[in-house]
Amino acid sequence: MDSVFSDTDTSCDLFQHTDDEDSRGSVRGASPQPDQQQLQQKKRRRGRGRSDSTAQVVKKNRRLKANDRERNRMHNLNDALDALRGVLPAFPDETKLTKIETLRFAHNYIWALSETIRIADLQAGKTGDPPLLLSPSLLVEAPSPGSDGCSWSSSGSSSSSSPAYCASSPGSPSAPEDYSFLQQVPVFGFRSFAPGIY
């Protein structure tokens, strides 16, 4: 479960990439780099005899290696972002969340889950039931705050600074059909409330 994010540390093996990463990096067109490199190499070869000193070659090789590492690092970051998108509620008709939207929506979503637990905690305290503890397992066990699955907002809450939107009874993030409540929010569309938290 949480292993999705526990392994997203830098240089982890979970999202290891091979050296032929370039073929994948140019999803959006991009990457005129190989051609430029070839042109530069041609220029150097054509230029006066031994223009490249050994130090320059070493320096260039270091740069190329650093570029490769940086590329892989960013790919790892994007993979982690994709993993995050994977556990967030998604709807078929929605286009892929941008990076910033993903982060902001995740922030909101975590906040919403926390609120759900907190409210469930309060209700349990009123009824005399044993209080629920804030633990990851409760994300599965937390009862729906309302019968419609969308009965709360942050307006009545105390210290919350996040916007009022609904995200109750999350269940397992791996079941997108459980997130229909997000579509029931009248004002905030699924995508519209993701960027606007700051």
Add this chain to the structure above:
DNA sequence: TAGGCCATCTGGTCCT
């Protein structure tokens, strides 16, 4: 066409 998003390159800085 402007603006948003993205991938990549690059040089600097910090850490091991």
Add this chain to the structure above:
DNA sequence: AGGACCAGATGGCCTA
């Protein structure tokens, strides 16, 4: 010394 991380720059693609 080499790798990781970061931020700025650049250029391509897409959409309103």
